[in-house]
Amino acid sequence: MKYSHLNIILLIVIAISSCSKDPSIPNTDVIPLDIPNGFPNPIIPEYNQVTKAKIRLGKALFYEKGLSRDSSTSCASCHFQFAAFADPNTLSTGIDGRLGFRNSQALFNLAWKPDFFRDGGVQSLELVTLNPLHSSSEFDSNSADMIRKLKNSSYYVQLFREAFNDTVSLSNTLFALATFQRTLISGNSPYDRYIFNGNEASLNDAQKRGMNLFFSSRTNCSTCHSGFNFTKEGYFANGLFPAYPDSGRQRITLLETDRNKFSVPSLRNIEYTAPYMHNGEYSSLEEVVDIYNSGGFNVMNKDSLIRPLGLTADEKADLISFLKSLSDEEFISNPNFQPESE
Ligand code: HEC
Ligand code: HEC
Structure with a gap:
C-alpha cells in the first residue's frame, strides 16, 4: 500500500511530537505487560490500560503512608517485597497497632485473577483498594481525607497529571494502584x-x-x-x-x-x-x-x-x-x- 502525502506528513508530525514530550502532557502510550513463557493473556480492563505514568504513580501510592488516617501505614506495611508481597506476621498490623483477622496475601500475577481476597469478596483489582482504605484495622480512612492529603502534595498533583491529564481523584487513585499491581508478575523460577x-x-x-x-x-x-x-x-x-x-x-x-x-x-x-x-x-x-x-x-x-x-x-x-x-x-x-x- 502506498502512503499519500498527507499520511506521510501525519506520520512525521506524530514522530516529532513523540520525541519531544512535554512532561505536563499525559503519557497515554499503552504498553504491554512483560508476560513470561507459558503464561496465557492477562485480564486488563479496556478502561484502565497499562501506561508507564500510571505504573509510576501506582507504585508511589503503594508505598504512600498518607493513604492511612494517621499517615502511619501504607500498602507495603502488610505486603513486603522480600516476602513476595505477603507479610511474615501471622496477622498484619494496621493503624494504632490494630490486628486484622486474616493472614496477608502475596501479590503477584494478579493480572490473571478473576477475584480477590481469600473469600473472593471483590471482583476487580481496581476496587480492592477501597477495602484497606476503609477497614478500621488497616487505613481507617475515607476517600475525602485521602484525596485532600494527596492534593496538598505538588509531587502527587504532578504525577496524577502525567498519568491521567487530570487532578487527584478517587478513581484515578484506584486505577493507578491496580496498574502498578498488574506489573507484579512472577514467572522465573x-x-x-x-x-x-x-x-x-x-x-x-x-x-x-x-x-x-x-x-x-x-x-x-x-x-x-x-x-x-x-x-x-x-x-x-x-x-x-x-x-x-x-x-x-x-x-x-x-x-x-x-x-x-x-x-x-x-x-x-x-x-x-x-x-x-x-x-x-x-x-x-x-x-x-x-x-x-x-x-x-x-x-x-x-x-x-x-x-x-x-x-x-x-x-x-x-x-x-x-x-x-x-x-x-x-x-x-x-x-x-x-x-x-x-
Ligand atoms: C493492615 C494490613 C494491610 C494493608 C495496609 C493492606 N493490605 Fe492488602 N491484604 C491484607 C490482608 C490481610 C489480605 C487478605 C484479606 C482477606 O482475604 O480478606 C490482603 C489482600 C490483598 C489483595 C488480594 C490479593 C488476592 O490474591 O486476592 C490485594 C490485591 C491487596 N491486599 C492489595 C493491597 C493494596 C493495594 C493496599 C494498599 C492500598 C493494601 N493491600 C493494604 C493486608 C493488608
Ligand atoms: C481440595 C483442593 C486442594 C488440594 C487437593 C490441595 N490443596 Fe493446598 N490449598 C487449598 C486451599 C483451599 C488452600 C487455602 C486454605 C486456607 O486458606 O486455609 C490451600 C493452601 C495450601 C498451601 C498454603 C498456601 C499459602 O499461601 O498459605 C500450601 C503450601 C498448599 N496448599 C500445598 C498443597 C499441597 C502440597 C497439596 C498436596 C499434598 C495440596 N496443597 C492439596 C486447596 C487444596
Whole structure:
C-alpha cells in the first residue's frame, strides 16, 4: 500500500511530537505487560490500560503512608517485597497497632485473577483498594481525607497529571494502584526454566521426584493447585483445622455449602510467603505437608481429595524441595517494584 502525502506528513508530525514530550502532557502510550513463557493473556480492563505514568504513580501510592488516617501505614506495611508481597506476621498490623483477622496475601500475577481476597469478596483489582482504605484495622480512612492529603502534595498533583491529564481523584487513585499491581508478575523460577525453557539442569533429582508426586493421583495436589499459576481459582475446604471461626467463602455467599471454603492460593514463591493458610497458623512447609499427609480434620464441606496420603519422610522432603523450586528470586529483588526517592 502506498502512503499519500498527507499520511506521510501525519506520520512525521506524530514522530516529532513523540520525541519531544512535554512532561505536563499525559503519557497515554499503552504498553504491554512483560508476560513470561507459558503464561496465557492477562485480564486488563479496556478502561484502565497499562501506561508507564500510571505504573509510576501506582507504585508511589503503594508505598504512600498518607493513604492511612494517621499517615502511619501504607500498602507495603502488610505486603513486603522480600516476602513476595505477603507479610511474615501471622496477622498484619494496621493503624494504632490494630490486628486484622486474616493472614496477608502475596501479590503477584494478579493480572490473571478473576477475584480477590481469600473469600473472593471483590471482583476487580481496581476496587480492592477501597477495602484497606476503609477497614478500621488497616487505613481507617475515607476517600475525602485521602484525596485532600494527596492534593496538598505538588509531587502527587504532578504525577496524577502525567498519568491521567487530570487532578487527584478517587478513581484515578484506584486505577493507578491496580496498574502498578498488574506489573507484579512472577514467572522465573527454576520450575519455569525447566518446563518452559527446557533447562533440564534447573531442577535437581529431589525436586524432580517431588514434582512427580505433586502431579500424581497419590497426592492430588495439582487438582486444586493447577495451571500456570498453581491455582484452579475456585473455593475449597482443605479442612486442615479442627474448627473454623472464619467461615471463608460462606461470609460472602451466605451458603452453607460454602462454609470453610477458601480461595486456592498460588504456590509460586511459597518459600517466601510463610506463614501459611487464611489464618497464618502454619509456620513452615514441613508443618503444611505433615498436616496434608495426615488427611486433615473432618469439617463441613471438606473436599474428598484431602485424605491420609501415607507419604514417607523422604517423599515429604521431596515434595518440599519441589515447592521450593517455585521460588522466583528475581521477583523479590526486582528494583522496578521498589520505591523511587522523590
Ligand atoms: C493492615 C494490613 C494491610 C494493608 C495496609 C493492606 N493490605 Fe492488602 N491484604 C491484607 C490482608 C490481610 C489480605 C487478605 C484479606 C482477606 O482475604 O480478606 C490482603 C489482600 C490483598 C489483595 C488480594 C490479593 C488476592 O490474591 O486476592 C490485594 C490485591 C491487596 N491486599 C492489595 C493491597 C493494596 C493495594 C493496599 C494498599 C492500598 C493494601 N493491600 C493494604 C493486608 C493488608
Ligand atoms: C481440595 C483442593 C486442594 C488440594 C487437593 C490441595 N490443596 Fe493446598 N490449598 C487449598 C486451599 C483451599 C488452600 C487455602 C486454605 C486456607 O486458606 O486455609 C490451600 C493452601 C495450601 C498451601 C498454603 C498456601 C499459602 O499461601 O498459605 C500450601 C503450601 C498448599 N496448599 C500445598 C498443597 C499441597 C502440597 C497439596 C498436596 C499434598 C495440596 N496443597 C492439596 C486447596 C487444596
